[in-house]
Amino acid sequence: MKNIWKKDKGFVIFVALAFAFPFIFSLLGQTSLTEGTNKFWQGQLINFFIMAVFAMSYDLLIGYAGMLSFGHAASFGGGAYTVALLLEHVAPDILKSYQIFIGSTNITEIVILIVCFLAAILVSILIGLLFSASAMRVKGAYFAMLTLALATALNLLARATDFVEWTGADEGMHGVPVPLWINPTQNRLTFYFIALAFLVLAYILMKRIVSSPTGRVIQATRENEDRARMIGYNPVTYRTLAFVIASVFAGLAGGFYALWTTSASPSMTSGVTTVNVLIMTILGGMGTLVGPLLGAGIMQIFSQFLYTWFGARWPLVFGIIFVLIVMFLPYGIVGTWRLQGFKIKQGWQRLLELTKTKETPEK
Amino acid sequence: MKHENKKILYIVIAILVIFGVLYGLYSYAGQEAFIRTTLSGLTLGSLFFLVAAGLTLIFGLMDVLNFAHGSMFMLGAYAGWQFYTNPTFIFGVLPLVLAFVAGIMVIPLIKPELVRLKLSDSWQKRLPKLLYLAGLIVGVLAVLKFDIAGLAETAMVAIVTTSTGALAELSPQEPLLRFMWRPVLLFISGALVAAGVSKPGDRAEITAPEPLKNRLVLPIILLVLTILFTFVRESASELVLLMNGNLRFALAVIVATLFGFLLGALIEITMIRPLYIRPFFIVLMTLGLSFVLRELVQVLWDPLAYQMVRPPLFAQPGRASTIAEWLANGSSTISIAGVTFPTYRLFVILLGVVMFIFVTLLMTKSRLGMIIRAGVQDPQMVEALGINVKRVFTIVFALGVALAALGGIGAAPFLPVQPMMGDQYQMQGFITVVIGGMGSYVGAFAGAMILGMARAFGDYFALKLQLSPTIAEASTVIIMIIVLLLRPQGLFGKKD
Numbered sequence: 001m002k003n004i005w006k007k008d009k010g011f012v013i014f015v016a017l018a019f020a021f022p023f024i025f026s027l028l029g030q031t032s033l034t035e036g037t038n039k040f041w042q043g044q045l046i047n048f049f050i051m052a053v054f055a056m057s058y059d060l061l062i063g064y065a066g067m068l069s070f071g072h073a074a075s076f077g078g079g080a081y082t083v084a085l086l087l088e089h090v091a092p093d094i095l096k097s098y099q100i101f102i103g104s105t106n107i108t109e110i111v112i113l114i115v116c117f118l119a120a121i122l123v124s125i126l127i128g129l130l131f132s133a134s135a136m137r138v139k140g141a142y143f144a145m146l147t148l149a150l151a152t153a154l155n156l157l158a159r160a161t162d163f164v165e166w167t168g169a170d171e172g173m174h175g176v177p178v179p180l181w182i183n184p185t186q187n188r189l190t191f192y193f194i195a196l197a198f199l200v201l202a203y204i205l206m207k208r209i210v211s212s213p214t215g216r217v218i219q220a221t222r223e224n225e226d227r228a229r230m231i232g233y234n235p236v237t238y239r240t241l242a243f244v245i246a247s248v249f250a251g252l253a254g255g256f257y258a259l260w261t262t263s264a265s266p267s268m269t270s271g272v273t274t275v276n277v278l279i280m281t282i283l284g285g286m287g288t289l290v291g292p293l294l295g296a297g298i299m300q301i302f303s304q305f306l307y308t309w310f311g312a313r314w315p316l317v318f319g320i321i322f323v324l325i326v327m328f329l330p331y332g333i334v335g336t337w338r339l340q341g342f343k344i345k346q347g348w349q350r351l352l353e354l355t356k357t358k359e360t361p362e363k
Numbered sequence: 364m365k366h367e368n369k370k371i372l373y374i375v376i377a378i379l380v381i382f383g384v385l386y387g388l389y390s391y392a393g394q395e396a397f398i399r400t401t402l403s404g405l406t407l408g409s410l411f412f413l414v415a416a417g418l419t420l421i422f423g424l425m426d427v428l429n430f431a432h433g434s435m436f437m438l439g440a441y442a443g444w445q446f447y448t449n450p451t452f453i454f455g456v457l458p459l460v461l462a463f464v465a466g467i468m469v470i471p472l473i474k475p476e477l478v479r480l481k482l483s484d485s486w487q488k489r490l491p492k493l494l495y496l497a498g499l500i501v502g503v504l505a506v507l508k509f510d511i512a513g514l515a516e517t518a519m520v521a522i523v524t525t526s527t528g529a530l531a532e533l534s535p536q537e538p539l540l541r542f543m544w545r546p547v548l549l550f551i552s553g554a555l556v557a558a559g560v561s562k563p564g565d566r567a568e569i570t571a572p573e574p575l576k577n578r579l580v581l582p583i584i585l586l587v588l589t590i591l592f593t594f595v596r597e598s599a600s601e602l603v604l605l606m607n608g609n610l611r612f613a614l615a616v617i618v619a620t621l622f623g624f625l626l627g628a629l630i631e632i633t634m635i636r637p638l639y640i641r642p643f644f645i646v647l648m649t650l651g652l653s654f655v656l657r658e659l660v661q662v663l664w665d666p667l668a669y670q671m672v673r674p675p676l677f678a679q680p681g682r683a684s685t686i687a688e689w690l691a692n693g694s695s696t697i698s699i700a701g702v703t704f705p706t707y708r709l710f711v712i713l714l715g716v717v718m719f720i721f722v723t724l725l726m727t728k729s730r731l732g733m734i735i736r737a738g739v740q741d742p743q744m745v746e747a748l749g750i751n752v753k754r755v756f757t758i759v760f761a762l763g764v765a766l767a768a769l770g771g772i773g774a775a776p777f778l779p780v781q782p783m784m785g786d787q788y789q790m791q792g793f794i795t796v797v798i799g800g801m802g803s804y805v806g807a808f809a810g811a812m813i814l815g816m817a818r819a820f821g822d823y824f825a826l827k828l829q830l831s832p833t834i835a836e837a838s839t840v841i842i843m844i845i846v847l848l849l850r851p852q853g854l855f856g857k858k859d
Contacts (some may be wrong), residue, residue: 313658
């Protein structure tokens with residue numbers, strides 16, 4: 001714990017604030033914990049937490065492994081569809097026949113939910129492997145196009161009318177029966193803390209992965225593939241690993257997103273979702289884990305305010321900001337801060353020295 | 364086996380496979396369905412080619428994956444549709460665009476002096492950004508309070524031209540006295556942006572020495588055009604609307620293509636050129652750009668789908684039995700070997716084939732094509748030989764965008780004109796490029812035709828076997844994966 005505090009003061013403070021947020025809000029606004037504006041802002045934050053994990057997983061791909069994949073929505077949507085399909089079509093049958101209670105908690109529901117997420121992990125691993133198997137042989141632009149095409153194929157599958165009884169085709173699934181104790185409409189506060197815990201766990205795990213020897217090798221293959229191979233690491237293996245890990249986190253985020261919206265729709269697997277998460281990552285700064293978190297937060301807030309200011313066409317403003325950031329702040333907010341922070345500190349020191357030298361002649 | 368023999372063997376096998384597949388489809392579907400499906404496939408293939416040709420050239424030469432290509436396709440359709448139904452918007456905005464481009468084109472005149480400026484290192488870094496920002500600010504000032512939404516709305520007022528030439532009322536343009544300063548400011552803005560991009564004070568920059576006369580031609584032409592179009596904003600649109608429908612359509616095609624060319628050049632110079640040092644960000648840039656353009660179109664014309672009226676040559680109901688009869692009557696369908704087929708789609712096929720021939724001639728016979736082919740092989744070497752590679756980059760990018768815009772206006776009369784219309788074609792364009800091999804226009808043509816056929820026959824089988832049309836869309840992805848597994852560099856691509 002001490003280590004985390006030392007390295008990630010910002011994150012710890014953020015988590016503490018997020019944890020305390022509903023209580024502080026209800027104290028300040030004299031509103032109840034589970035209703036009104038408090039509930040609304042909890043919803044906003046839940047969305048932010050989930051998208052932050054999604055954005056961080058994307059950053060594992062493009063920032064750390066240097067693979068510009070345009071198919072990340074496939075993992076996200078895959079996870080969402082897995083959870084939603086299981087909850088909609090499998091869970092009710094099981095719940096009809098078995099119900100095990102311990103005290104007043106329904107064990108079956110919890111087990112089913114865990115199984116759902118395990119299945120989501122499995123599906124996202126499979127998606128990751130499928131993508132890697134077909135796309136890992138090519139690089140750069142080919143890779144980007146191939147992943148995009150594969151994700152499109154998955155999007156087509158989600159929209160196919162052949163499976164309309166299962167997936168709802170273009171409409172998607174809505175009103176998925178989420179267990180009551182975690183249902184975001186009835187028990188939003190519980191869901192809030194679970195989503196927060198998910199974010200914290202995902203962050204710590206990803207941080208661990210990134211700074212582990214394996215993570216270092218992944219970054220090395222980004223910097224110079226040939227050298228990594230020379231040292232004796234097989235870049236393909238490590239890039240596949242990075243792809244699968246990112247896919248798993250995206251799948252989990254997708255699963256949570258399905259729970260949160262109680263739906264799964266084809267738009268979750270579409271290119272727009274990938275572009276959104278790409279914007280978050282670039283906005284915050286590639287190659288850092290805090291960056292995508294910040295980017296997701298900014299996007300969440302912006303989409304709220306820009307919507308009220310500019311109406312339905314707010315993405316125009318957002319797009320212009322994105323283009324400007326790509327042109328003038330290519331490393332994103334966090335990246336630029338880390339690059340320029342040193343200079344700012346230097347500037348401070350120089351300023352301090354200047355005041356000192358002014359004082360010395362008077363002696 | 365010798366290399367040559369191997370090549371011949373592959374070609375023979377490919378021809379046999381193609382004929383085998385076609386014969387199999389022919390005997391399965393029967394003559395009528397086969398011909399109809401093939402023609403639809405060729406129509407789609409032509410459009411795919413127009414999108415993919417630009418993509419593959421741009422990628423082959425400068426390693427830029429243009430994610431805004433679908434938006435260019437869409438913008439081409441919008442520009443042509445605007446010109447055809449009501450050119451008020453186009454003529455209202457044209458002087459502004461021309462002024463901006465003229466401003467950009469002035470900078471190469473003084474570039475040698477700019478590059479030789481004596482600047483300290485920190486100013487060398489700072490000045491381009493400052494100039495660029497100043498240019499943007501002046502640009503925004505120039506279009507402040509410009510009623511662009513009002514201009515855009517004019518197209519939504521459907522205008523009926525009868526044989527007597529009765530027109531719906533033309534919307535008035537902004538009075539000249541107020542409008543005048545906008546082009547002037549945009550000219551300054553363009554010059555500032557271009558000055559920022561041209562790296563003042565950077566002596567490592569190569570400037571090709573060219574006689575002053577040659578350098579003066581382009582800016583002067585643009586300036587004259589700007590002034591001209593500033594004065595004829597209202598009368599020109601009236602003139603266009605009084606024209607014969609077919610002529611108007613032909614002009615619309617040319618206008619859309621030229622618009623694409625201008626837009627491509629603008630984008631390359633102002634937005635992509637500063638990013639060549641960070642290729643990763645070019646992709647992001649074009650992605651953001653496509654996002655912005657799509658939203659911009661929705662701001663101007665609302666998120667609606669419009670149907671462009673077909674030009675008179677393709678509009679009269681009735682079936683022509685020969686091409687001469689079609690040309691005389693302007694029938695909407697024509698009978699080909701007993702199959703009724705829309706004449707307009709025939710025109711699209713023709714467009715695709717003509718453009719393929721044009722690109723082939725350009726690449727093999729002209730000096731520019733020679734430079735492009737050499738540039739695909741080794742851009743550094745070409746630059747070392749004293750060729751202004753930057754200008755070639757701009758031309759190729761503009762050419763690619765122009766082709767996409769041409770595809771857009773070609774598609775407009777039979778596809779709904781809407782903001783998302785380019786996305787699907789961009790996706791298919793990518794797949795085409797991957798199948799055909801990056802940088803090969805022949806590959807783009809072959810890939811486009813294969814994909815078009817796959818889509819058409821996929822739709823046919825889906826209908827016949829009562830599957831969902833998803834099969835047709837998915838078939839292209841499957842073909843791509845098969846090609847990539849057998850030949851990772853694409854059908855006509857060269858090995859790295």
